[in-house]
Amino acid sequence: MKKLLAGLALCQGLILTSQAAAADLTIGGLLPMSGSNAEYGQIFSSGANLAVEHINASKMLSGKLSIVYEDSQALPMQGVIGMNKLVNVAKVPFVLSAFTGVSKAIAPVGTRSKTVMVNGGGVGPDLAELGDYFWNTIPLVDFEVRAMVPYLVKERGIKRIALVYVDDPLGQSVVKELEAALGKAGGELAGSFSVPATAQQFSGIAARVRDVKPDAVYIASYGSQQGQIVKQLRDNGVSQQIVSYSAFAIPSTLGLPESRGALFTSQKVDWDKQDDITQRMLEDYKKQHGKAPNMYVLNYYNAVRTFAVLAAALEKAGKPVTGENLLAQRKATPTFEFVGATVAFAEDGTIKAPIQINQIGENGARPVADVAQ
Secondary structure (H helix, E strand, O other), X not given: OHHHHHHHHHHHHHHHHHHHHHHOEEEEXXXXXXXXXXXXXXXXXXXXXXXXXXXXXXXXXXXXXXXXXXXXXXXXXXXXXXXXXHHHHHOOOEEEEOOHHHHHHHXXXXXXXXXXXXXXXXXXXXXXXXXXXXXXXXXXXXXXXXXXXXXXXXXXXXXXXXXXXXXXXXXXXXXXXXXXXXXXXXXXXXXXXXXXXXXOOOHHHHHHHHHHOOOEEEEEOOHHHHHHHHHHHHHOOOOOEEEEOHHHOOHHHHOOHHHOOOEEEEEOOOOOOOOXXXXXXXXXXXXXXXXXXXXXXXXXXXXXXXXXXXXXXXXXXXXXXXXXXXXXXXXXXXXXXXXXXXXOXXXXXXXXXXXXXXXXXXXXXXXXXXXXX
16 A cells, blocks of 8 residues: 555656646757857857846746757858757747848748747848748848938938948848948949958958948958958058948957947847836846847847747647747737837838947947937
8 A cells, every 4th residue: 555655646746747847948049159150149148048047037937948059150051950959859939040041041940840930130131031930039131221321321421332241141132232222322332342251361352442442331241250351451451431230249349449430230229218127137137247238139138038928928828838829929919028129020020120320439339320210
């Protein structure tokens, strides 16, 4: 009898343990954790990890939330390998993505498996066309370019712009958007010069930029490459205004002496918004990292928080937290409280946010203009 009771107790304990474990939720993070773009992975994951801490501390969900990371190295092939692991091995319903090329490569995998993918770093305009299961918590580069060009032409008198762009989906989209925006604003594309994604030597590009005598140079690259382009343009006698998009908002580029004076666009965040979400995130990030968060940190914090809001609603309704149910719940949710903003997702899974123009100085970047969208 004692053995029977002990066995029943053991079985009951196993059942309870299984139920407790089932209440825990895991999402995936497919980010560049190594290679030339690892700096982005560190920034993105710092926002995501803080969101997990806050969600668990606030008991937003019935169990604990965790993230399992796979290293995309910012490469499409590595991204597909990592995505397959997250979908088929970890079986997560929700994956954080980054970089335009990687995101486009993994979208079919996520769509087939009905896994939600959320991008907070890639900005290629075609990321709005990857299907119902692909969402973006960052304004795409077409909005950034369309915000910057009228400001340059009307406020700064800059009409002839040379473009140096990485030859990948992101760079190719900027060529198209910049040329169109300049035409509408009364400017012109003085020349466009592509560089391979792995290139690190740009003296020849600098000579070609000098030859077209632009008023400014727009750089459409990212990671260590964008810093090298800036440095080598300056070292090779290109003194014109440097312009870029939100990829400039990383410490390695902001800290370059050669970057001082550069202008770049980013989404606008109201840090004075007196709500618990914004102030808690700002204070805790500063405590952990000794500095204020940038826009990328916010994007991935907001992405993870979006998952928690949707999953909590599904739990309350007694529905399983699956990609299919997360999508349905997102479509049924009118607005979301993000850090520094209240936003709504468009039907195509994108958000539209106010854009600001920043200028790099000795102490980092500061806003110099807001642009209505």
